[in-house]
Amino acid sequence: AAKTTKARFRRYVVELDDRADEEARLGAEMRAALDAGQFTLVYQPIVSLPDGEIRYVESLVRWGRSSPAVFIPVAERNGLIVELGEWILRTACAQFVAWQAAYGEFAPERISVNVSARQLAEPGFVEVVADTLAGTGMAPGHLIVEVTETAVFGGGVAVRAVEELHELGVNIALDDFGTGHSSLGLLQTVPVDVLKVDKSFVDNLAMAGRHAVIATALIQVTDGLGLTAVAEGVETAEQARSLYELGYRLAQGYHFGRPVPEPAFNGIGVAAG
Numbered sequence: 001a002a003k004t005t006k007a008r009f010r011r012y013v014v015e016l017d018d019r020a021d022e023e024a025r026l027g028a029e030m031r032a033a034l035d036a037g038q039f040t041l042v043y044q045p046i047v048s049l050p051d052g053e054i055r056y057v058e059s060l061v062r063w064g065r066s067s068p069a070v071f072i073p074v075a076e077r078n079g080l081i082v083e084l085g086e087w088i089l090r091t092a093c094a095q096f097v098a099w100q101a102a103y104g105e106f107a108p109e110r111i112s113v114n115v116s117a118r119q120l121a122e123p124g125f126v127e128v129v130a131d132t133l134a135g136t137g138m139a140p141g142h143l144i145v146e147v148t149e150t151a152v153f154g155g156g157v158a159v160r161a162v163e164e165l166h167e168l169g170v171n172i173a174l175d176d177f178g179t180g181h182s183s184l185g186l187l188q189t190v191p192v193d194v195l196k197v198d199k200s201f202v203d204n205l206a207m208a209g210r211h212a213v214i215a216t217a218l219i220q221v222t223d224g225l226g227l228t229a230v231a232e233g234v235e236t237a238e239q240a241r242s243l244y245e246l247g248y249r250l251a252q253g254y255h256f257g258r259p260v261p262e263p264a265f266n267g268i269g270v271a272a273g
C-alpha cells in the first residue's frame with residue numbers, strides 16, 4: 001500500500017509540475033502576443049426587446065483560437081491582466097468613439113468592458129479609466145464597466161474602486177448576476193446600474209419552472225431599484241419572447257448577434273419573434 005501511495009504522490013507531483021509548466025508557457029506566449037499586437041477585440045450587440053435594435057455593445061477579447069475563459073484567468077494569476085486590461089479599455093473606448101463619429105444615431109449608446117477582480121483591486125485603476133476617457137474624448141456615461149459578483153464580494157479596495165467609478169459617472173454592471181454568493185445583498189452595498197442576468201436563468205425559460213420564477217423575481221428587483229436588466233445568452237426567438245413578456249427590455253445572445261469585429265449598425269434589429 002505504501003508503494004502505491006508513493007507512486008500516486010509522485011504522479012501527482014508530476015501533474016502539478018506539468019500544469020505549472022503549461023501555465024508558464026502560456027504566460028510567456030501571452031506576454032509576446034501583447035507586445036506583437038496579437039490580441040483583438042470583438043463586440044457583441046446588446047439589443048432592445050422586442051425590436052432587436054442595437055443599444056449597447058460588449059467588448060470581448062480574442063487571442064487566436066484560445067478561449068478568454070482560459071487565458072484571462074492565467075493573465076490574472078501572472079499579473080499580465082493589468083497591462084492587457086488597459087489595452088482592452090483603451091481599444092474599446094477608441095472604437096466606440098469612432099463608431100459614434102461614423103454611425104451617428106445608429107451607433108451604440110454605450111460600450112461595456114469586462115474588468116477582472118485583479119484589475120479592480122490594482123491601485124490606480126480608477127485613474128486609468130479616467131485618463132482613458134479623457135484621452136479618447138468619451139463621456140463617462142457611455143462606458144459600462146462589467147464586474148463579477150466575486151470581484152466585489154468581500155468589500156475592500158474593489159468596492160471602493162467601483163464607488164469611485166460610479167462617482168465619475170461610469171455605469172457599473174454586475175456580470176453573471178445570480179450565480180454568486182450574495183447577489184441580492186451586494187445591491188445594498190455596491191452602486192450598480194446594470195444587472196446582467198446570467199444565461200442559466202434564461203435557459204429553459206419556456207419550461208415555466210424555477211428558471212421563470214427567478215427570472216421574474218430578478219426583473220422585479222431590477223425595476224424596483226430603478227436599475228437596468230440585461231438578459232444574457234439568449235439563443236432562441238422563444239426565449240426572447242418569454243423575456244419580453246416577463247418585462248425584460250434588453251437582451252444579449254447568439255439569437256441577436258455573435259461577437260464580431262464590427263456589428264451591423266444600421267438600425268435594423270433581429271425581432272424577438
Ligand code: C2E
Pocket residue numbers: 044059060061067068069072088114115116175176232233234235252253254255259
Ligand atoms: P462573459 O463576460 O460572461 O461574456 C459572455 C460570454 O458568453 C462570451 O464568451 C460570449 O461570446 C458568450 N455568449 C454570448 N452570447 C451567447 C449565447 O447566446 N450562448 C452562449 N452559449 N454563449 C454566449 P467569451 O467571449 O468566450 O468570453 C468568456 C468569458 O471570458 C467572459 O464571460 C468573461 O468572463 C471573460 N472575458 C472575455 N473578454 C474579456 C475581457 O476583455 N476582459 C476580461 N477581464 N474578461 C473577459
Ligand code: CA
Pocket residue numbers: 058114146175
Ligand atoms: Ca461580461
Ligand code: CA
Pocket residue numbers: 175176196232
Ligand atoms: Ca456574463
Ligand code: CA
Pocket residue numbers: 176
Ligand atoms: Ca460568464
